[in-house]
Amino acid sequence: KILEIVHNLKADSRYNGKSIGILTFFNLQAAYIRKILEEAGYTEENDIKVSIIDGIQGDEKDIVIYSCVLTSSDQKKRYVSLAGEGGEINKEIAAGRVNVAFSRARMQVHCVLSMPIEKFPEGIWIDKFLKYVDKHGMVNFPVSPQPFDSFFEEEFYYLACFHLQDTPYIIQNQIKSCGFKIDFAISNPKNGRKVAIECDGPTHFKDEIDEEYGIYVDSDVERQCILEDAGYRGCFYRIKYSDWIKKDFDRAKVMREILNKLA
Numbered sequence: 412k413i414l415e416i417v418h419n420l421k422a423d424s425r426y427n428g429k430s431i432g433i434l435t436f437f438n439l440q441a442a443y444i445r446k447i448l449e450e451a452g453y454t455e456e457n458d459i460k461v462s463i464i465d466g467i468q469g470d471e472k473d474i475v476i477y478s479c480v481l482t483s484s485d486q487k488k489r490y491v492s493l494a495g496e497g498g499e500i501n502k503e504i505a506a507g508r509v510n511v512a513f514s515r516a517r518m519q520v521h522c523v524l525s526m527p528i529e530k531f532p533e534g535i536w537i538d539k540f541l542k543y544v545d546k547h548g549m550v551n552f553p554v555s556p557q558p559f560d561s562f563f564e565e566e567f568y569y570l571a572c573f574h575l576q577d578t579p580y581i582i583q584n585q586i587k588s589c590g591f592k593i594d595f596a597i598s599n600p601k602n603g604r605k606v607a608i609e610c611d612g613p614t615h616f617k618d619e620i621d622e623e624y625g626i627y628v629d630s631d632v633e634r635q636c637i638l639e640d641a642g643y644r645g646c647f648y649r650i651k652y653s654d655w656i657k658k659d660f661d662r663a664k665v666m667r668e669i670l671n672k673l674a
């Protein structure tokens with residue numbers, strides 16, 4: 412199954428140049444997966460890394476495939492290193508491993524299982540993670556995006572798609588208007604409302620001080636005024652990259668504010 416996923420990703424032009432990480436919790440399993448992939452011609456030179464979770468600490472991949480293997484629910488103790496018997500994180504030993512295990516993907520996650528989720532033993536973090544993925548993890552992309560100008564835009568796009576999956580809203584990028592391009596527009600086809608979203612990097616500001624205070628260069632202010640007059644007045648949302656990368660920046664709150672403008 413993992414080999415099939417890798418084949419499909421490599422054949423899909425949307426993922427050209429994207430890095431892939433295949434993570435498991437056991438050394439022998441990682442060695443076996445690596446052998447299968449190498450026999451099929453996939454190596455780290457193809458931007459594919461196979462590792463146990465400890466081996467990818469400090470690293471991230473665009474796409475992560477988790478190999479979660481148990482032959483029976485009686486093997487719960489194999490995951491004790493990730494959780495206490497009651498499912499709580501052993502903060503002194505395992506908190507870091509849990510964080511590493513489930514925070515390596517920048518863009519997309521796949522979970523490959525050896526048995527149905529409902530048969531995984533309760534009270535371990537792998538069970539909780541899989542149930543969350545099963546409930547929230549399928550994201551549909553109604554409109555194929557145009558090429559992104561930055562990784563910032565790409566990150567925002569996939570975050571937005573996740574939050575839009577149970578809504579009728581449509582997201583598009585690189586929208587042409589009045590001789591300019593808008594990074595993103597999200598529209599509600601039921602009421603006609605729309606929101607323009609700009610992912611603003613350092614070039615939108617004269618210097619770091621202006622960026623800190625949100626003071627845009629004159630040409631950018633003029634551009635926004637023109638676009639607001641063209642139909643985006645009161646629904647222009649700007650996100651600074653310097654805010655986006657802060658650890659305490661609430662990205663989910665950003666999406667809630669955008670969705671409220673569309674309701």
